[in-house]
Amino acid sequence: xxxxxxxxxxxxxxxxxxGEYGSPLGATISSYWCRSxxxxxxxxxxxxxxxxxGxYxSPLGAASYSGKSxxxxxxxxxxxxxxxxxEEYGSPLGAASYRGKSxxxxxxxxxxxxxxxxxGKYGSPLGAASYQGDSxxxxxxxxxxxxxxxxxEEYGSPLGAASYRGKSxxxxxxxxxxxxxxxxxGEYGSPLGAASYLGESxxxxxxxxxxxxxxxxxGEYGSPLGAASYRGESxxxxxxxxxxxxxxxxxGEYGSPLGAASYRGDSxxxxxxxxxxxxxxxxxRKYGSPLGAASYQGDSxxxxxxxxxxxxxxxxxRKYGSPLGAASYRGKSxxxxxxxxxxxxxxxxxGKYDSPLGAASYRGKSxxxxxxxxxxxxxxxxxGKYxSPLGAGSYLGKSxxxxxxxxxxxxxxxxxGQFGSPLGAATYRGKSxxxxxxxxxxxxxxxxxGKYxSPLGxxxxxxxxxxxxxxxxxxxxxxxxxGEYGSPLGAASYxxxxxxxxxxLQKGANINMVGGDYxxxxxxxxxxxxxxVAKLLLEKGIDIxxxxxxxxxxxxxxxxxxxxxxxxxLVCLLLQTGADVxxxxxxxxxxxxxxxxxxVVVLLQEHGAVLDEKDQEEYGV
Numbered sequence: 001x002x003x004x005x006x007x008x009x010x011x012x013x014x015x016x017x018x019g020e021y022g023s024p025l026g027a028t029i030s031s032y033w034c035r036s037x038x039x040x041x042x043x044x045x046x047x048x049x050x051x052x053x054g055x056y057x058s059p060l061g062a063a064s065y066s067g068k069s070x071x072x073x074x075x076x077x078x079x080x081x082x083x084x085x086x087e088e089y090g091s092p093l094g095a096a097s098y099r100g101k102s103x104x105x106x107x108x109x110x111x112x113x114x115x116x117x118x119x120g121k122y123g124s125p126l127g128a129a130s131y132q133g134d135s136x137x138x139x140x141x142x143x144x145x146x147x148x149x150x151x152x153e154e155y156g157s158p159l160g161a162a163s164y165r166g167k168s169x170x171x172x173x174x175x176x177x178x179x180x181x182x183x184x185x186g187e188y189g190s191p192l193g194a195a196s197y198l199g200e201s202x203x204x205x206x207x208x209x210x211x212x213x214x215x216x217x218x219g220e221y222g223s224p225l226g227a228a229s230y231r232g233e234s235x236x237x238x239x240x241x242x243x244x245x246x247x248x249x250x251x252g253e254y255g256s257p258l259g260a261a262s263y264r265g266d267s268x269x270x271x272x273x274x275x276x277x278x279x280x281x282x283x284x285r286k287y288g289s290p291l292g293a294a295s296y297q298g299d300s301x302x303x304x305x306x307x308x309x310x311x312x313x314x315x316x317x318r319k320y321g322s323p324l325g326a327a328s329y330r331g332k333s334x335x336x337x338x339x340x341x342x343x344x345x346x347x348x349x350x351g352k353y354d355s356p357l358g359a360a361s362y363r364g365k366s367x368x369x370x371x372x373x374x375x376x377x378x379x380x381x382x383x384g385k386y387x388s389p390l391g392a393g394s395y396l397g398k399s400x401x402x403x404x405x406x407x408x409x410x411x412x413x414x415x416x417g418q419f420g421s422p423l424g425a426a427t428y429r430g431k432s433x434x435x436x437x438x439x440x441x442x443x444x445x446x447x448x449x450g451k452y453x454s455p456l457g458x459x460x461x462x463x464x465x466x467x468x469x470x471x472x473x474x475x476x477x478x479x480x481x482x483g484e485y486g487s488p489l490g491a492a493s494y495x496x497x498x499x500x501x502x503x504x505l506q507k508g509a510n511i512n513m514v515g516g517d518y519x520x521x522x523x524x525x526x527x528x529x530x531x532x533v534a535k536l537l538l539e540k541g542i543d544i545x546x547x548x549x550x551x552x553x554x555x556x557x558x559x560x561x562x563x564x565x566x567x568x569x570l571v572c573l574l575l576q577t578g579a580d581v582x583x584x585x586x587x588x589x590x591x592x593x594x595x596x597x598x599x600v601v602v603l604l605q606e607h608g609a610v611l612d613e614k615d616q617e618e619y620g621v
Contacts, residue, residue: 005041015048021062023051039071049080056095057086064104065095072104082113089128090120097137098128105137115146122161123152130158130174133167138174148179155194156186163203164194171203181212188227189219196236197227204236214245221260222252229269230260237269247278254293255284262302263293270302280311287326288317295335296326303335313344320359321351328368329359336368346377353392354384362392366401369393379410386425387417394422394438397431402438412443419458420449427455427471430464435471445476452491453483460500461491468500478509485524486516493521493537496530501537511542518557519549526558527551531570534558538577545580552587555579559591559600566597571604581609 015023043049049059056062060080063071072092076082082092089095093113096104105125109115115125122128126146129137138158142148148158155161159179162170171191175181181191188194192212195203204224208214214224221227225245228236237257241247247257254260258278261269270290274280280290287293291311294302303323307313313323320326324344327335336356340346346356353359357377360368369389373379379389386392390410393401402422406412412422419425423443426434435455439445445455452458456476459467472478478488485491489509492500501521505511511521518524522542525533534554538544544554551557558570571588575581581588581604589609592600 015046015051021056023047023053023059036070036074039074043078049075049078050084052084056089058084058092060084060092061086061089061095064092064101064108065089065099067096067099067101067104069103069107072107076111082108082111083117085117085119088121090122090124091117093117093125094120094122094128097125097141098122098132100132100134100137102137102140105140109144115141115144116150118150121154123155124150124158126150127152127155127158127161130167130170131155131161131165133162133165133170135169135173138170142177148174148177149183151183151185154186155188156190157183159183159191160186160188160194163191163200163207164188164198166198166200166203168203168206171206175210181207181210182216184216184218187220189221189223190216192216192224193219193221193227196224196233196240197221197231199228199231199233199236201235201239204239208243214240214243215249217249217251220253222254223249223257225249225257226252226254226260229257229273230254230264232264232266232269234266234269234272237272241276247273247276248282250282253285254287256282256290258282259284259287259290259293262290262306263287263297265297265299265302267302267305270305274309280306280309281315283315286318287320289315289323291315291323292317292320292326295323295332295339296320296330298327298330298332298335300334300338303338307342313339313342314348316348316350319352321354322348322356324348324356325351325353325359328356328365328372329353329363331360331363331365331368333367333371336371340375346372346375347381349381349383352385355381355389357381357389358384358386358392361389361401361405362386362396364396364398364401366398366404369401369404373408379405379408380414382414382416385418388414388422390414391417391419391422391425394431394434395419395425395429397426397429397434399433399437402434406441412438412441413447415447415449418450420454421447423447423455424450424452424458427458427464427467428462430462430467432466432470435467439474445471445474446480448480448482451484454480454488456480457483457485457488457491460488460497460504461485461495463492463495463497463500465500468503472507478504478507479513481513481515484517486518486520487513489513489521490516490518490524493530493533494518494524494528496525496528496533498532498536501533505540511537511540512546514546514548517550519554520546522554523549523551523557526554526570526574527561529558529561529565529567529570531573534570534573544574544578545583547583551591553583555581555583556587556591559588559597559604560595562595566600568599568603571600575603575607581607
């Protein structure tokens, strides 16, 4: 109390928002040791009772969640909005319903809380109470007119929430009140999907008896059968099949019930689904096929079973490209060998790593790399995020794999991918031993490409001092243009690597080189809100009003910056050094207005920044 009073006496802003609890008032109420005298003090000092934000979205939400009826009453007496929207719980009533605080629920309803105010993880107060299984609150909310079919984000409906939690008494109550047994939505697609996932056979049977559609698709698992298959609930799987579940209903993360069971590694369910006619080659979203899912998980028995049932060993997939790619990524040598013996194409491209060899190289699985190479894997098969197996291995930094690939003829200068080249990938990760190895093998130090435009740009961005020095010693072009930051100098300026900026300038970096998203090095430093770098560049004679980049000028880039804190010091520096506030049509003022930097707006206007009539109308000035 004394400290709070002292801070207030010293001018602390009682309504300064932010943080986990949104405001000082919210933090006080959320505390385990909540002190009503401090709450009263903050209110007496002008605390905004409806200041939103934080875990509970408002002070009233925090008090409702905590069950502090005296604080709830105090806040309501002070004008707290009983229907202020929230995030996780949707409203104060949702928070109280979730926590089972029936006295607070009664109080809020008496004060006009909207029983059907939607939102939050549970969709409504009724959804929150149904999830927790509090029959008294569920009944109260229903008596007050709660919509039994109001949808929800995670569970689709109150019935879906109760079904997921196995609250059979709530399920009965909601059904008696007219809950739609086939209301789709949520992570599990339907109430039946939620109950099937949980493995609650009594609720599954009840929902089916009430007319639940056994083939209602949707959700992460595609269908109730998919959900039960994923969880390994064999009795539920059998029950759903007996009720007519379509064994080949596609959809969801795993593509089919068979895909879900294959990923789970439940051979009994896999066999059951196959016996019921499951399509062994039905595609999937992440792993491409049931075989891809089983190969990723490393269950050799299921892989063999699927192959025996006719699984296509070369059916392409998403992230890993093929079953062989998935097994190679996971380092499952027995499955890799099995797939190869069954005719898997060792060079089948696709996926994030573009080939099985790329996947194994990225993961550092040297035994798999050797096996694939022995089976004819193309060491220069390009593509994917890392451009080649050598790029993937260089990114990981496993020198034995890099050396092996090089010994097998890997092209050290095969360009492409996010980092432009194997050298760029190694530089990004700061693997100086790999950088040296690649350079010794003839890597082109100036091979352009990727987000950072060159290996030197990458090293400059990340402040890898030893690699910057090594690359320059090997002839890296300090002024090689390209990439998001325009040049190595721009990359270092953006991230505030002052020592690298100084070093690059000493090595001949062109301070006024134009290019990249921010126009030049000063624009990059300004957008990155790096005043020390900006000051150095200005001292070195950079053109402060050079036009270019997405924001038009360095001053506008500073006003557009949203890094860490409002850029008032940086804007002051630029103005003191001669920045033109009217450059590029007053774009700096526009950016400051868009970002809500009131102090920057005032400062720019004091220095003569104005908007034309059209812009005044657009920006509300």
